[in-house]
Amino acid sequence: MTTTRFAPSPTGYIHVGNLRTALMNYLIARKAGGTFILRIDDTDPERSKEEYVDAIKQDMEWLGLHWDKVERQSDRLDRYAEAADKLREMGRFYEAFETPTELDLKRKKQLNMGKPPVYDRAALSLSEEEKETLRAERGNGVWRFKLDHERIEWNDGILGDISINAASVSDPVLIRGDGQVLYTIASVVDDTEMGVTDVVRGSDHVTNTATQIQIIKALGGQCPRFAHHSLLTGPQGEALSKRLGTLALRDLREQGVQPMALLSLMARLGSSDPVELRSDMAELIEGFDVARFGSAPTKFDAQDLFPLTAKHLQSLPLSEVMDAVSEVGVPADQAEPFWAMARENITTLSDLKGWWELCRDGADPLIADEDSAFIAEAMTLLPEGPFDGETWATWTQAVKEATGRKGKGLFMPLRKALTGMERGPEMATLLPLLQVIRARG
Template sequence: MTTTRFAPSPTGYIHVGNLRTALMNYLIAAKAGGTFILRIDDTDPARSKEEYVDGIKRDLEWLGLHWDRVERQSERLDRYAAAADRLRDMGRFYEAFETPTELDLKRKKQLNMGKPPVYDRAALALNDAEKDKLRAERGNGVWRFKLDQERIEWTDGILGEISIDAASVSDPVLIKADGQVLYTIASVVDDTEMGVTHVVRGSDHVTNTATQIQIIEALGGTVPAFAHHSLLTGPQGESLSKRLGTLALRDLREQGVQPMALLSLMARLGSSDPVEMRTEMAALIEGFDIGRFGSAPTKFDVQDLFPLTARFLQAQPYEAVRARIDALGVPADIAPQFWEVTRENISTLNDLDGWWAMFRDGAEPVIEDEDRAFVAQAMELLPEGPYDADSWGSWTTTVKEATGRKGRGLFMPLRKALTGQAHGPDMSQVLPLLQKIRAKG
């Protein structure tokens, strides 16, 4: 069975970069009728917070990315310890004691000699007495996985054929000196024991994948099908790394972005297929193909989400937004008409607040000096409400006959006087909704 996972660390809120990974893994599993695991990578107790776990779940639920089960790495530490013992027994795990300063000096020396800055495996030459002495002086060392220095190859679902020389990569640290288990081994153990068949993640993980393939094989696991998607940039190609914190999903939600608008964009962004607004998850699932994505950096512009949100909302019936309109306090007898009038003129549901304030309290009139006498005369001719769909036509006909104005010179000053805006819905629909008219001549 196809099994995928999304494995966020609960050290912050999900942003659009995380979402790309989550969505691709979700769609692969959903299309195959498989299993999608939400795996909380919380092996760092100092930085992991329960509020972020709750936030991650809330964001995924908002998007409709429903997981089949939740796993937490903090509850599986015994499994990682067992895997570490197996690696030690087979001579693939060794303790190293260099300080960060010593490692930095080694890297600089290698670079000066024109060599790749790879760990020199000096710790492998230590005997037991030397190790004991270093432990007494420095405390426990880190534990490194001993790579077989050969080429590591796989067919990537996005990047194609990948070949990395393990001799050009440092033996990865899998356990820190304080005993904290790092992602590299925890992820391997989880993927192997949970039967993960497909892993999609960012292209910044390619080298990490190469080392993990060797760890998987050392532990007797089956290597999943790996795919590495491109990284997002800003609209001008600038790095998003410093801005991702401002592109958290919870912030987009508060700005009124609709889930299907966000998903429709992210399901196609960076692929050879055009972005198409979908209103149902089933259509996204059916149209998804990981092989359609490219390796080039992918431009993301948050402003693209608002036209998509507007298109989504324009297609929504009143019942779909009824709760939001009820919360504004719109009277039930005019609420459906309020939605019909406003839905073509909003980018997000947040815009409804301003429209209802205008209808409820009346707009601050916008009247040009040359129109003041005209507007004053027109307002004298406006009959008392309530108004219906014919009221605007009847009123403007009367005003035209009384003043001689016609066309734009007739309609625009009246629109601006009643709504404070030069553009908007058809005034024959607006007038019946106005609860108060503040226009003064």
């Protein structure tokens, strides 16, 4: 069975970059009828916050990305300890004591010599006595996985055939000096024991994947299929890293972005398929193919979400937006015609407020000096209420016959006088909702 996972760290709110990873893994699992795991990567007790765990779940529920089960890495520390013991017994795990300053000096020396800045494995030559002395001086060291210096190869679902020389990579630190288990080993143990078959994540993890493949094999696990998607940039190709805080999903939600608009964009962005608004999750699932994504950095512009949001809202029946319509004060008996008028003229649901204020209170008329007499005469011809969908046509015909005006010279001054705007909804649908004008009629 296909099993995927999304493994966010609860150290902040999830943003569009996280969503890309979550969505791809979700769609793969759902298309195959498999399992999607939400795995909370909370092995860092100082930075992990329960409020962020709750926020992650809320954001995913808002988007309709429903998980089959939740796992927490903080509940599995004993499993990581067992894996670490197994690696020690195999001679693949060793303690190192260099300070950050010492490591930095080693890297600079290697670079000056034209060599790759790879950890030199000096700790492997330490005697037990030397290790005890260092522990007494510096505290516990970090634990590094000893890589086999061979080529690590796999066929990536997006990048194609990948080959990395393990000798060009430092032995990865898996456990810090304070005992904190790091992502590299925790993820391997979880993926293996939870039967994860497919892992999609950012291309910044490619080297990490190479080392994890060796750890998986050392622990006797089965390697999942890996795919590494491109990283997002800003609309001009600039790095998004400094702006991701403003692209948190809850911020986009606050701005009125609709879930299906966001999902439709993210399910195609960076692929060879055009971005198209989808009506529901089933369409997204059916049309998804991870192999259609490319490796080039992918430009993301939050402004692209708003036309998609507007288009999505236009497709919705009143029943799906009734709460928002009621919230701005529209009476139940006018909700249907109000929504029919407003949905073609809004970008987000927050725009409903302005349209209802126009209907309820009217607007300051825009009347040019040369149109003042025309408007005064036209208002005397306004039929008595109640108004309906035919009132606008009946009224403008009567005004045309009385004044001789026609076309734009007829309709535009009337629109501006009634709405204070040069453009907007069809007047036939708006006029019956204008309460001030209805009262006058």
